[in-house]
Structure formats: C-alpha cells, structure tokens
Amino acid sequence: MTETTVNTVNKKNLGRRFEFKFDFDTVLNTFAMWLLAFLWALPLLYAIWTAFHPAAYETRFELFAPLTLDNFVKAWNAAPFARYFLNTFLLVTLILTSQFVLCTLAAFAFARFKFPGRNILFTLVLLQLLVMPDILIVENYKTIRQLGLVDTIVAIGLPYIASGFGIFLLRQTFMTVPSELDDAARVEGVSFLGLLLKVYVPLAKPTYLAYGLVSVSHHWNNFLWPLIITNSVETRPVTVGLSVFAAIDAGVEWSVINAATLMTSGPLLIAFLLFQRQFVQSFMRAGIR
Amino acid sequence: MIQTSSLPTPGQAIELAAVTKQWGETVALKQIDLTVAPGTFTVLLGPSGCGKSTTLRIIAGLESASSGTVSIADRDVTLLPPSERDLAMVFQSYALFPHLSVAENILFGLKVRRTPKKQQRERLLHTADVLGLSPYLSRKPSQLSGGQQQRVALGRAIIAEKPICLMDEPLSNLDAKLRNSMRMEIRELQQTLGFSMVYVTHDQAEAITMADQVVLMQEGEIAQAGTPREIYQTPATIFVAGFIGTPPMNLIKAADVLQATAPGKGMEFLRGMHDSAANLSQSTSELLIGIRPEHIGTQQQASISAKILGMEYLGSDLLVTCRIGESILLARMPGNTEIAANETLPLVWAEENTAWFDSNSGARIRLD
Ligand SMILES: Nc1ncnc2c1ncn2[C@@H]1O[C@H](COP(=O)(O)OP(=O)(O)OP(=O)(O)O)[C@@H](O)[C@H]1O
Ligand SMILES: [Mg+2]
Numbered sequence: 322m323t324e325t326t327v328n329t330v331n332k333k334n335l336g337r338r339f340e341f342k343f344d345f346d347t348v349l350n351t352f353a354m355w356l357l358a359f360l361w362a363l364p365l366l367y368a369i370w371t372a373f374h375p376a377a378y379e380t381r382f383e384l385f386a387p388l389t390l391d392n393f394v395k396a397w398n399a400a401p402f403a404r405y406f407l408n409t410f411l412l413v414t415l416i417l418t419s420q421f422v423l424c425t426l427a428a429f430a431f432a433r434f435k436f437p438g439r440n441i442l443f444t445l446v447l448l449q450l451l452v453m454p455d456i457l458i459v460e461n462y463k464t465i466r467q468l469g470l471v472d473t474i475v476a477i478g479l480p481y482i483a484s485g486f487g488i489f490l491l492r493q494t495f496m497t498v499p500s501e502l503d504d505a506a507r508v509e510g511v512s513f514l515g516l517l518l519k520v521y522v523p524l525a526k527p528t529y530l531a532y533g534l535v536s537v538s539h540h541w542n543n544f545l546w547p548l549i550i551t552n553s554v555e556t557r558p559v560t561v562g563l564s565v566f567a568a569i570d571a572g573v574e575w576s577v578i579n580a581a582t583l584m585t586s587g588p589l590l591i592a593f594l595l596f597q598r599q600f601v602q603s604f605m606r607a608g609i610r
Numbered sequence: 611m612i613q614t615s616s617l618p619t620p621g622q623a624i625e626l627a628a629v630t631k632q633w634g635e636t637v638a639l640k641q642i643d644l645t646v647a648p649g650t651f652t653v654l655l656g657p658s659g660c661g662k663s664t665t666l667r668i669i670a671g672l673e674s675a676s677s678g679t680v681s682i683a684d685r686d687v688t689l690l691p692p693s694e695r696d697l698a699m700v701f702q703s704y705a706l707f708p709h710l711s712v713a714e715n716i717l718f719g720l721k722v723r724r725t726p727k728k729q730q731r732e733r734l735l736h737t738a739d740v741l742g743l744s745p746y747l748s749r750k751p752s753q754l755s756g757g758q759q760q761r762v763a764l765g766r767a768i769i770a771e772k773p774i775c776l777m778d779e780p781l782s783n784l785d786a787k788l789r790n791s792m793r794m795e796i797r798e799l800q801q802t803l804g805f806s807m808v809y810v811t812h813d814q815a816e817a818i819t820m821a822d823q824v825v826l827m828q829e830g831e832i833a834q835a836g837t838p839r840e841i842y843q844t845p846a847t848i849f850v851a852g853f854i855g856t857p858p859m860n861l862i863k864a865a866d867v868l869q870a871t872a873p874g875k876g877m878e879f880l881r882g883m884h885d886s887a888a889n890l891s892q893s894t895s896e897l898l899i900g901i902r903p904e905h906i907g908t909q910q911q912a913s914i915s916a917k918i919l920g921m922e923y924l925g926s927d928l929l930v931t932c933r934i935g936e937s938i939l940l941a942r943m944p945g946n947t948e949i950a951a952n953e954t955l956p957l958v959w960a961e962e963n964t965a966w967f968d969s970n971s972g973a974r975i976r977l978d
Contacts, residue, residue, distance in 0.1 A: 499705070501702075501703050504672050504692075504701065507691070508670060509718055510694075511722050
C-alpha cells in the first residue's frame with residue numbers, strides 16, 4: 322500500500338518538475354523500488370527459468386535456451402501429486418466453509434445482539450489474534466490425538482476453523498450495515514437467520530472475498546502443522562508432499578523440484594491474478610491496510 | 611395520477627395508552643395517549659427530538675415501550691414483534707436493499723412470507739404500474755433518482771396491502787416540487803386503498819395538507835391532537851400557537867396592550883375583547899393575547915397604536931412588523947394597504963379571533 326502511494330506521489334512530482342530539474346530523490350526511490358521488487362521476485366524467476374528448461378541450464382543463463390515441459394511431466398510422475406492436490410483442495414474447502422459458517426454466525430451475534438458478557442467474549446476473540454498458532458502446536462497435537470483424529474484432513478483444519486480474524490473482520494463489516502435495513506427486514510417478518518442470509522451476508526460480499534483469498538492462500542501454503550499431524554499419502558497436502566518429494570533422495574534435479582514447486586503454487590498464483598483487483602479493493606473497503 | 615383497482619384494505623385502529631419510553635436517564639416519551647381511527651391519516655408533527663420517530667417505532671414494534679400499552683384493532687400488541695402487527699413501514703432513508711433489484715425490493719416481504727409466485731407477479735406488476743415503476747423493475751436502487759427510490763420504498767409498503775402503514779419523514783430527501791406532488795400521491799393512495807396511516811414529519815405544510823388528524827408533539831408529550839382546522843384555529847397551548855402557521859400566531863402581553871391604549875381605556879379595551887371579567891381581574895402581566903397575523907387590520911379610529919419596525923411587500927400581501935410595548939408582532943394586510951414607514955400604526959382585531967393564554971402554565975384560557 323505504502324509503496325503504491327509513494328509511487329503515485331513521485332509520478333506527480335516527476336510530471337511537475339521534469340522540465341527544469343533532475344530529481345535525485347525520485348530516482349533513488351524508483352531505483353530502490355525496482356531493486357526490492359527484483360530481489361523479491363528472484364526466487365520465483367529462477368524457479369520459472371529452471372522449470373521450463375533442461376537440467377543443463379540450471380546454472381547457466383542463455384536467452385535462447387530450448388524450452389521444455391519435461392520437468393513437469395517428470396515431477397508429476399515422480400510423486401502422487403494428484404492425490405496431494407486433492408488433499409489440499411479438500412483441506413482448503415473444509416477450512417473455508419467451516420470458517421465462513423462459524424465466523425458469520427459469531428460475527429452476527431457480536432454485531433447485532435446485546436447479551437451479557439458480549440464485550441469480554443469479544444476481547445477473548447481479539448486476543449486470539451495475538452497468539453501465534455505455532456506456539457500451540459504441541460497442545461493441538463495432544464488434543465487431536467485425544468480426539469483420535471491424527472493423520473486425517475480434518476485434523477489439519479480443525480485448529481484454524483474458529484478464526485478470530487474472520488470473526489473480527491465480519492463483525493466490523495456487519496456493523497456498517499445501516500440499522501434501517503435491519504428494521505425494514507424485520508417489519509417484513511424476516512427471521513434472524515433470514516436477516517443474516519438475505520441482508521447481511523450479501524452486503525458483506527467483498528469482505529468474504531478478501532477473507533476467503535487470505536484464508537485459502539494461508540492454508541494452501543501452511544506447512545509446519547500439516548507436516549506434524551500427517552504421515553500418509555492419503556492425507557498429506559501439497560506443501561508437505563513437495564518437501565517429502567524433494568528430500569527422498571538427493572539425486573532429484575533442481576529443475577524437477579522447481580517444476581513441482583511451480584505446479585503446487587500455480588493455482589494460487591492464478592487465483593490471485595484473477596481476483597487481484599477485487600482483492601485489493603475489498604481490503605481497502607474492509608478498512609485493512 | 612394514481613389509479614388503482616385493487617380492493618380497499620380496511621384500515622385498523624391504533625391506540626397508545628400511557629406509553630412511556632426511556633433510555634437510561636433520557637426520557638423520550640412521557641405518558642403518551644394516542645388514538646388513530648381506522649382508515650384515517652394521522653400526522654405526528656413536532657420539532658426535532660420531540661419523540662416522533664420513537665412513537666412511530668413503538669407502534670411498529672421496532673422499539674419496546676418502557677411502560678403503557680399499544681393496541682392495534684383492539685388487540686394488545688405491546689409485546690409482539692413487528693412482523694406480527696400486520697403493518698408496513700417506509701423509512702426516511704428508504705432502506706432499500708442495495709444488492710436487490712427494484713422488483714426484488716418490492717417483493718421482499720411477499721417472498722419472506724412465501725406468497726404464491728403467480729400472485730407475487732400479479733401484485734408486482736400492478737404496484738409497479740400504480741407507482742410508474744414498470745420501466746425500472748430490473749434496475750438496482752443505486753441506478754434510480756431520489757424520487758424513484760422513494761416510490762420503490764412506497765411500493766414495498768403498499769404491495770402487501772397491510773391495514774396500517776407507517777412513514778417516517780419519507781419526503782424529506784426530495785426537492786420542494788417533487789415533495790409537493792408526492793404528498794398528493796401519498797394522500798390519494800391512502801384514500802383509495804383505505805389503510806390507516808401514521809406519518810411523521812416536521813414540515814407543518816405537509817401535516818396540514820395531508821392529515822385527518824394532526825398530533826403535535828413537544829418534548830415527549832402530545833401538545834395537541836386534532837383536525838388541521840382545530841389545531842390552526844384553536845391552539846391549546848402557547849407552544850402550539852407559536853409552532854403552527856407561517857408566520858405563527860402573535861403572542862402579545864396583555865400588559866403591553868394596556869399601555870398602548872389611551873390612558874384609562876385599557877381595561878375597557880381588553881374587556882371589549884372578551885367579557886370574562888374574572889380572568890381579567892387577575893394580574894394582566896400573566897396574560898398573553900394570541901392573534902394570527904392575517905386577523906390584524908388597521909383603522910383610523912383604532913385604540914391600540916403600534917410602532918412600525920419594518921415592512922415586507924409580497925405582492926398580494928403586506929407583512930408589517932411592529933411593536934407594542936415589549937411585544938413584537940407581525941401583521942399580514944392586503945397588498946394594497948398604504949402605510950408610511952416610521953408612522954405609528956393604529957391596529958384593530960376582532961374579538962372572536964383572539965386566543966388568551968396563561969403565560970405561566972402556557973395553557974389556553976377557555977372563555978365560555
Ligand atoms: N436509541 C436511543 N438511545 C438513547 N436516546 C435515544 C435513542 N433514540 C432516540 N433517543 C432520544 O429520544 C428523543 C426523541 O428522539 P426521536 O428520534 O423520537 O426524535 P424525533 O422527533 O424523531 O426527531 P427528528 O425530527 O430529529 O427525527 C431524542 O432526545 C433522542 O436523543
Ligand atoms: Mg425522527
């Protein structure tokens with residue numbers, strides 16, 4: 322966010338001063354920005370380079386090196402990636418739908434009902450935002466074992482379903498719904514659930530989209546917890562699958578590993594590119610920078 | 611303008627008995643008693659913050675009364691939710707659902723109540739036709755003008771043909787011209803459909819032109835309830851006298867009138883205006899004389915003389931601001947009256963047009 326604002330401000334400055342003066346400040350800023358962007362994108366660029374070229378070009382840069390898709394084929398056949406994808410897909414869907422249901426109901430209660438202890442409960446929900454999930458790994462493992470769910474997809478998602486962030490975000494959005502809309506619906510005889518589904522949820526669509534994308538990308542990329550709680554092909558998500566694949570024997574070529582990496586992060590990248598405008602907008606609208 | 615063929619909805623009576631509403635320390639309504647006869651148009655009028663919206667929301671069931679009872683059609687509904695009171699409501703901001711089209715907005719209530727699809731369609735087409743909304747049914751509210759949005763809100767209220775319709779300042783966001791025409795349309799709609807209407811406004815022109823009954827509120831109490839004529843002609847308190855009418859009724863201290871008349875003639879003059887000597891024998895400093903600007907005239911032989919402070923020529927009328935003692939008053943005279951500025955003006959008014967108020971209690975003194 323700050324980067325783009327700096328950028329537009331500088332562009333304006335450029336436009337105004339271009340004729341008379343060489344603006345040192347602007348040049349430095351622009352340069353630093355390009356440098357940062359390049360450094361940030363470097364691993365991705367390298368992954369793309371190696372994934373689409375034969376292994377011989379792993380460490381050599383040649384503009385007209387021959388392109389190939391062999392690495393992807395090799396990677397796909399070397400490990401049960403189809404299964405991993407299915408697992409991740411199930412996992413992400415499970416988490417997202419449960420989060421939507423739970424957070425919506427909780428946020429609605431916090432936004433529109435007055436009940437004793439509401440503020441204390443909401444503070445507790447907010448406290449959840451301060452706790453790093455990784456701290457709880459041991460506790461979570463114990464709980465999951467007691468539930469007898471170790472090495473299941475449900476176990477990977479369970480600790481994340483009651484999301485404090487989601488409740489907070491949706492509550493804030495619900496509170497901006499004009500109370501006259503609420504009144505109008507009540508006069509027409511809508512039940513509370515109907516009110517939620519017919520008025521609040523449709524009006525909060527941008528928030529759902531933004532939150533959904535954050536949640537999906539987070540859980541698609543999550544690694545540590547799935548690594549600990551899963552130990553079979555049937556439950557492993559792609560992140561864990563990828564690391565297992567890259568570690569089995571040192572002989573695997575970088576180009577194949579990178580092809581696999583691209584493959585696993587591809588769906589996310591595409592989704593982000595498709596939704597990026599709505600994504601940024603909804604976050605601005607949701608009041609988060 | 612509006613033609614409807616649908617059967618009139620029989621209106622229902624509304625009755626508030628000793629309704630009080632408070633939020634913590636704030637007392638919004640103090641012991642309100644109000645009766646709305648079936649099929650009539652009642653306007654709640656009053657300055658900002660006097661409790662009009664609160665009264666309306668208590669009738670609707672959107673707010674609960676702290677004490678007292680609300681009945682609709684002789685049924686105690688005090689504890690019932692809005693949906694079980696069988697009424698429709700139009701809000702000041704229209705409260706249209708921005709994510710739904712005009713048609714879906716109008717049909718909202720029917721869909722909630724699962725009215726058969728065929729009936730929904732028929733009623734929608736009819737309502738849209740009545741309100742001139744047919745070309746816009748598939749648009750979103752944000753693609754409509756203010757007046758059209760207002761009609762959608764009206765449509766949502768009348769499609770269900772409820773026996774009671776409540777409106778909270780539905781015209782306040784429109785420009786003057788549109789407001790005038792919508793005023794007439796709403797009144798016409800109410801008369802053809804025959805429902806009972808409770809309408810909130812702080813615009814007295816709206817109240818006077820539309821209402822069967824005007825309820826003037828002041829700080830959580832009902833100052834006066836009556837037909838527009840009664841409210842205008844016989845204001846019950848100083849507040850009502852000073853609120854109704856543009857410009858409102860003049861309130862002149864009786865003591866000032868005494869002094870402005872020729873020496874020794876004051877008492878006689880006052881008595882000449884009403885013969886309730888008993889009232890006059892109390893101190894004149896506690897009495898106020900109310901007289902409407904249009905009832906003040908000028909005549910050579912008049913016994914009260916006022917000092918002219920200013921004149922405003924309005925073509926058909928001449929508005930004269932003048933002073934009697936400490937009291938400032940406005941007189942509305944025919945436009946062709948010739949008055950020189952800076953002159954002292956001899957004033958007359960007819961006895962039957964005066965109202966007498968007790969300046970301590972603010973109440974009107976009955977003269978019969
Ligand atoms: N939810 C509330 N909590 C506390 N006080 C309230 C609440 N709603 C209204 N009030 C108070 O009750 C009084 C009456 O309010 P109300 O909205 O009925 O006024 P109104 O006559 O409709 O005024 P306006 O013409 O400005 O709409 C006001 O003093 C207001 O501050
Ligand atoms: Mg109000």
